[in-house]
Amino acid sequence: MNRMSMINAFDPSTLEALDPSSRALIERRQRVLGPAYRLFYEDPLHLVRGDGVWLYDPQGQAYLDAYNNVASLGHAQPDVVRAIAEQSATLVTHTRYLHEGVLQLAERLLATLPSEMSHVMLTCTGSEANDLAYRLARTVTGNTGVIVTQLAYHGVTHSVAEFSPSLGQGVPLGAHVRVVPPPDAYRGETDVAGAFGRAVAAAAQDLQEAGHGLAMLIVDSIFSSDGVYADPAGFLAPAVAAARAAGGLYVADEVQPGFGRTGAAMWGFQRHQVIPDLVTMGKPMGNGYPVAALVAQAKHLERFGREARYFNTFGGNPVAAAAANAVLDVIERDALIQHAHRVGAHLITQLHDLAARHPAIGDVRGVGLFIGVDLVQDLSTRAPDRELATRLVNALRQRKILLSASGPGGNVLKIRPPLAFQIEHADLLITALDEILSSAP
């Protein structure tokens, strides 16, 4: 298992090389935000405005955003901005009073999910949603064990950080946590689904023997931090079956693939023909407004609802509901799932074309507007080329195109733009990648 430091992090020891204005801001950050904060890029970016797929620095220079899935519809999307402004001026209160907005939101979310999923609980962040999933899984199963993939990221609460290996060696995994390799069709076994299922079964067995038992298998079906794995569709099914056979729940963490990004369905797990016990969602849900949720099968809430209760002060407040309802409106009105499919397919085709000309590209994978480009030192050994990934990410930033990298080798370019991304934007990215790959290091 490789749990390294953050990919694409600014190195503070190079502060002196930056322009005075960035340096001044970074010094203020160090002074008041402290040592646990990280910045992106060798030359960190100061942003002041966003519009669609474009972000702007104080000089008015435009950056093409091929990375941010929080403003998932596009930066400053006007329908969502209007919903937030209007509801903020009308009422912000909480779920211990009756309000239409949160009910509409819950009903609309449930309509996009398998009929087994029946109840929505609102939180503010994906971390809170995954934390609540863990509380529920413990209550339902009576077990405490968790299975995650090798470099999974599920959040930052104490409990969730204990099952988020991507946070690095400095954040110890819990004794009740087991990691399994992701379903990697490029470097893993040929039988991707079978191998993933067998790994989950073995981890569950190990948890059983250690006395923890299995509370849940939690999986981001696009494997964002593991290096982006999407195919073959269906590869989750044996692992889900293995988790259930061990008495655990299957939690679909939809923070990354959810809200239409895969271009195949509203939710990432749907490509894999599995029905989750719990679904969590976050980042794109309010296009920047802090809103997240957990959706559960009714049977999993019975005991928790009877013995405990759940209240999240800001969770599901009228503005959160208005923002999230507006996001659903826009996804539907603008047919963004179909759009993500169309633009993503174009991008993937173009990337395959690049790969045919640049042997540094070992693999192109993903679906819709969530794509990984696996950079290798050698096509036959498939050895990860982290250095090239770092060079590309920073060279693209100098050309005013934003993305980052992922995976245990830090060598997988992660392309995950706002859904407002068009064919013309894809072509800008492809041209820049082509030029940088063609130039000497």
Add this chain to the structure above:
Amino acid sequence: MNRMSMINAFDPSTLEALDPSSRALIERRQRVLGPAYRLFYEDPLHLVRGDGVWLYDPQGQAYLDAYNNVASLGHAQPDVVRAIAEQSATLVTHTRYLHEGVLQLAERLLATLPSEMSHVMLTCTGSEANDLAYRLARTVTGNTGVIVTQLAYHGVTHSVAEFSPSLGQGVPLGAHVRVVPPPDAYRGETDVAGAFGRAVAAAAQDLQEAGHGLAMLIVDSIFSSDGVYADPAGFLAPAVAAARAAGGLYVADEVQPGFGRTGAAMWGFQRHQVIPDLVTMGKPMGNGYPVAALVAQAKHLERFGREARYFNTFGGNPVAAAAANAVLDVIERDALIQHAHRVGAHLITQLHDLAARHPAIGDVRGVGLFIGVDLVQDLSTRAPDRELATRLVNALRQRKILLSASGPGGNVLKIRPPLAFQIEHADLLITALDEILSSAP
């Protein structure tokens, strides 16, 4: 220890008695939000609009809000609404890019705190801030134990729920958690500060013997869910000293008393002349926008910053910062600390006057606009009168005045209005209380 079910919760078995429109909304809630959600009041309130201290139902009837401290400046406060609308239309991104707003916010918060407090970390909720405090306290001390007061509420993540006894028996406390009685000058020992300090010392000793050691003592200095305890000012000092002597940190949970509400200072702990190791803040911070924070002494972040990192997707985003900066602007511009002091003092005087005429009022306590009215069956035995509190809360709701109750006996009226509350509003509340107390049950 009395850990009962939620105070002032709607009883779903009485659904049939409600008007058809409320019933329909509640049935939708049960269907889509599920059994873990609770409503306030025997007759739950449907709210559609807020303005200052007033909340409105769909018929346009106005309710005087004497309870909600999230919209702490007042509902739909125009400066905050404008800040949220403008920044939402400009840019929402995260702290891995440079942005002025979060730095201004951190600098302004630090300026209100003792000079020992040097770094701000932004989260979305008070739960997340307290969860992060626990992660830090474990890292700094190497211990895991937590001391809280008997009916404390600190949040809903798995870790924080384990030290939030007010969630009730269905949410088990952790084996590493000890509870102590709050500093209760009405029913507790005469030497309030000494007794509280001795209880903390004994709990720390017990944690030591059990092998957990003490990571932190976490205290809401207004003891909101314990029943509201404010005096004598200074009563925290021996407990803080005892926690530190045992190797633990002192965490000031300012979610309830913070942002000027006590009328004595910006932060509740300041009345008690203690310097926290960590401060957490939440609810009122964005006047309804989900923003919260942890503030730490620099020395407590050294190891965590080196070994771990902290990133909260929505935490400290430009809109969160704009909302929180606007809140600070308004507190300062409108001198709300002084205002809370003035209106709170008037309210407390009037409540004492009521107490002189109504023997059901055993004690009036609190500071600024955070006040508890302790209802008793008998002035000499001081036996809590939960039934009367329930009757008062619901009778006030029928007279369109909103508050709730607190404490292990469920008998302490909790008065915690938006800071826009004026003398005239206080008088409306006093008149209504007087009339209800004078009427037959």
